[in-house]
Amino acid sequence: xxxxxxxxxxxxxxxxxxxxxxxxxxxxxxxxxxxxxxxxxxxxxxxxxxxxxxxxxxxxxxxxxxxxxxxxxxxxxxxxxxxxxxxxxxxxxxxxxxxxxxxxxxxxxxxxxxxxxxxxxxxxxxxxxxxxxxxxxxxxxxxxxxxxxxxxxxxxxxxxxxxxxxxxxxxxxxxxxxxxxxxxxxxxxxxxxxxxxxxxxxxxxxxxxxxxxxxxxxxxxxxxxxxxxxxxxxxxxxxxxxxxxx
Amino acid sequence: xxxxxxxxxxxxxxxxxxxxxxxxxxxxxxxxxxxxxxxxxxxxxxxxxxxxxxxxxxxxxxxxxxxxxxxxxxxxxxxxxxxxxxxxxxxxxxxxxxxxxxxxxxxxxxxxxxxxxxxxxxxxxxxxxxxxxxxxxxxxxxxxxxxxxxxxxxxxxxxxxxxxxxxxxxxxxxxxxxxxxxxxxxxxxxxxxxxxxxxxxxxxxxxxxxxxxxxxxxxxxxxxxxxxxxxxxxxxxxxxxxxxxxxxxxxxxxxxxxxxxxxxxxxxxxxxxxxxxxxxxxxxxxxxxxxxxxxxxxxxxxxxxxxxxxxxxxxxxxxxxxxxxxxxxxxxxxxxxxxxxxxxxxxxxxxxxxxxxxxxxxxxxxxxxxxxxxxxxxxxxxxxxxxxxxxxxxxxxxxxxxxxxxxxxxxxxxxxxxxxxxxxxxxxxxxxxxxxxxxxxxxxxxxxxxxxxxxxxxxxxxxxxxxxxxxxxxxxx
Numbered sequence: 089x090x091x092x093x094x095x096x097x098x099x100x101x102x103x104x105x106x107x108x109x110x111x112x113x114x115x116x117x118x119x120x121x122x123x124x125x126x127x128x129x130x131x132x133x134x135x136x137x138x139x140x141x142x143x144x145x146x147x148x149x150x151x152x153x154x155x156x157x158x159x160x161x162x163x164x165x166x167x168x169x170x171x172x173x174x175x176x177x178x179x180x181x182x183x184x185x186x187x188x189x190x191x192x193x194x195x196x197x198x199x200x201x202x203x204x205x206x207x208x209x210x211x212x213x214x215x216x217x218x219x220x221x222x223x224x225x226x227x228x229x230x231x232x233x234x235x236x237x238x239x240x241x242x243x244x245x246x247x248x249x250x251x252x253x254x255x256x257x258x259x260x261x262x263x264x265x266x267x268x269x270x271x272x273x274x275x276x277x278x279x280x281x282x283x284x285x286x287x288x289x290x291x292x293x294x295x296x297x298x299x300x301x302x303x304x305x306x307x308x309x310x311x312x313x314x315x316x317x318x319x320x321x322x323x324x325x326x327x328x329x330x331x332x333x334x
Numbered sequence: 335x336x337x338x339x340x341x342x343x344x345x346x347x348x349x350x351x352x353x354x355x356x357x358x359x360x361x362x363x364x365x366x367x368x369x370x371x372x373x374x375x376x377x378x379x380x381x382x383x384x385x386x387x388x389x390x391x392x393x394x395x396x397x398x399x400x401x402x403x404x405x406x407x408x409x410x411x412x413x414x415x416x417x418x419x420x421x422x423x424x425x426x427x428x429x430x431x432x433x434x435x436x437x438x439x440x441x442x443x444x445x446x447x448x449x450x451x452x453x454x455x456x457x458x459x460x461x462x463x464x465x466x467x468x469x470x471x472x473x474x475x476x477x478x479x480x481x482x483x484x485x486x487x488x489x490x491x492x493x494x495x496x497x498x499x500x501x502x503x504x505x506x507x508x509x510x511x512x513x514x515x516x517x518x519x520x521x522x523x524x525x526x527x528x529x530x531x532x533x534x535x536x537x538x539x540x541x542x543x544x545x546x547x548x549x550x551x552x553x554x555x556x557x558x559x560x561x562x563x564x565x566x567x568x569x570x571x572x573x574x575x576x577x578x579x580x581x582x583x584x585x586x587x588x589x590x591x592x593x594x595x596x597x598x599x600x601x602x603x604x605x606x607x608x609x610x611x612x613x614x615x616x617x618x619x620x621x622x623x624x625x626x627x628x629x630x631x632x633x634x635x636x637x638x639x640x641x642x643x644x645x646x647x648x649x650x651x652x653x654x655x656x657x658x659x660x661x662x663x664x665x666x667x668x669x670x671x672x673x674x675x676x677x678x679x680x681x682x683x684x685x686x687x688x689x690x691x692x693x694x695x696x697x698x699x700x701x702x703x704x705x706x707x708x709x710x711x712x713x714x715x716x717x718x719x720x721x722x723x724x725x726x727x728x729x730x731x732x733x734x735x736x737x738x739x740x741x742x743x744x745x746x747x748x749x750x751x752x753x754x755x756x757x758x759x760x761x762x763x764x765x766x767x768x769x770x771x772x773x774x775x776x777x778x779x780x781x782x783x784x785x786x787x788x789x790x791x792x793x794x795x796x797x798x799x800x801x802x803x804x805x806x807x808x809x810x811x
Binding site: 244248250256259262265268269299 | 388392395398399417418419497498499500501503
């Protein structure tokens with residue numbers, strides 16, 4: 089079974105479309121959407137429509153902190169994110185908002201846990217940014233493998249034979265084996281707002297038979313996405329950062 | 335989960351277990367057969383006992399990750415791998431031929447034989463390094479020779495793939511490797527330095543040429559670390575008939591600082607195959623190991639350790655290409671030879687660790703040569719060598735970056751292509767001969783080289799001045 093894993097789309101229509109188009113040629117059996125569909129970008133309505141459509145056709149989706157903020161509060165968010173959420177709320181209709189509000193925090197299948205941020209306490213949306221946070225999360229969670237987003241920078245953490253945690257930054261297009269007898273925590277990169285210095289949209293494909301994951305980077309029309317952010321009156325920074333992937 | 339449950343006749347995933355070929359410390363190797371595979375294959379199964387050293391498991395996992403990604407004649411062909419439940423295994427090609435381990439009964443070996451063997455091993459290592467893998471356990475028992483002479487590297491249990499997670503890195507405090515062959519940086523736990531394999535090859539060549547291991551076979555971490563500050567006895571001191579160039583190359587492999595070794599395995603192979611071009615330094619004439627107090631000072635100054643750590647952070651493959659200049663001396667215009675020189679100079683400047691091989695092909699007639707032609711041939715040889723040297727002189731390259739080669743061949747393009755393949759050349763620079771009846775009839779050498787070379791080819795052609803701009807497009811339309 090081949091799962092396309094997409095996280096942190098952030099209302100970036102061009103990036104999301106480019107990834108879906110790329111994935112269409114990759115024999116995908118199932119789409120797994122890892123949260124933060126809105127916020128920052130200029131096309132929240134379009135993106136949520138597509139997500140709802142994918143889910144109607146069998147995709148699974150979990151909620152991200154930006155999605156939760158639509159119907160909740162924006163406390164704890166930085167001012168730019170909070171501004172974007174305020175704008176986004178006005179762009180989404182009742183159906184969109186109810187859909188986002190109804191998404192689960194995590195999905196657990198066959199020992200694999202899909203979640204937006206940390207696995208141990210999903211509503212807290214903690215960041216997995218280093219081996220310490222990954223170790224904590226892996227040791228406390230029951231899942232064999234955890235797949236999450238939230239950080240916008242791809243990374244793979246694994247528990248080794250002596251219970252230590254190693255970190256690996258995946259290389260684009262090079263499949264990384266995730267043997268079943270070890271435990272793994274995979275942080276997907278971001279579709280709509282990469283921050284690892286590579287502006288191309290990032291998503292992953294998990295092959296559950298071969299037990300390996302591959303990260304793809306997909307070029308998209310950044311210019312168009314950025315122009316729309318500026319036209320919407322959202323903070324300039326949200327547009328300029330797309331060009332440098334930071 | 336237990337390997338000892340296996341026995342002859344058992345079937346795992348379609349593979350029938352045959353004879354046990356080898357019982358090692360970390361794994362057992364069985365001959366196996368499969369109805370769909372006609373070539374000889376073997377199955378490697380890790381030894382998993384309760385309380386077993388986790389290194390056995392981890393190194394098996396590393397091999398399971400790395401081997402399927404490797405291709406080519408210098409590695410065993412991968413067939414299949416089994417997960418740890420119910421039975422971990424790797425099925426791979428059973429390489430025909432012998433490991434080099436048997437050779438250690440006949441040491442010391444003649445230097446020419448060791449150099450040729452070393453060059454073949456370096457070629458195999460270059461191929462591996464190009465596939466993002468450092469072997470980290472180069473030693474006679476992990477090297478096999480195919481019937482056609484090519485070297486196959488086996489056992490990737492300690493290897494490092496620079497695009498895959500390194501399960502070994504975090505795992506163990508003690509460095510893993512084979513004590514006599516381990517590079518200083520490996521002793522310090524650095525696992526991403528391809529030139530560590532050149533160090534191990536240096537140990538092997540030293541051992542094969544002298545019958546003595548340069549650093550013995552230490553059994554403790556302190557004993558292992560000794561090689562960081564204590565240099566080996568020069569091989570010529572043990573065997574005075576070893577030529578200076580061989581000592582030069584072996585001691586360069588054994589440099590503590592990876593930066594002081596050859597920048598790539600391909601460059602080492604090149605030197606081993608062209609001893610006449612090896613630039614001799616004080617390494618070549620060194621008569622004894624450095625004095626006790628020098629070594630002692632090194633040990634306590636700590637500078638060596640910093641040097642190893644600094645040196646082992648290289649941008650290895652791309653920065654040290656072998657550049658081949660194929661120069662046509664028969665009637666090429668001065669403008670063209672100048673153009674070639676400018677192109678080569680630019681390439682050399684861009685990659686300071688690169689080296690240049692200047693080559694000219696002496697075209698032979700198809701028929702056998704009689705004695706008088708042979709004399710003439712000798713003269714031509716010297717004359718062409720002189721011309722190559724004159725061409726290269728304005729580049730002001732140091733001797734260790736420059737070699738000259740005159741090949742004799744009936745078919746110049748084939749000779750150049752053969753040279754490129756054998757010496758793992760990264761970049762060919764060749765001039766385009768001006769339009770001539772000869773080229774029209776025979777097809778140009780540069781076009782054939784560009785079409786068939788397994789690397790970058792730059793064809794240098796002078797811009798035409800004083801011609802009708804429409805002429806070129808008219809010619810192709």
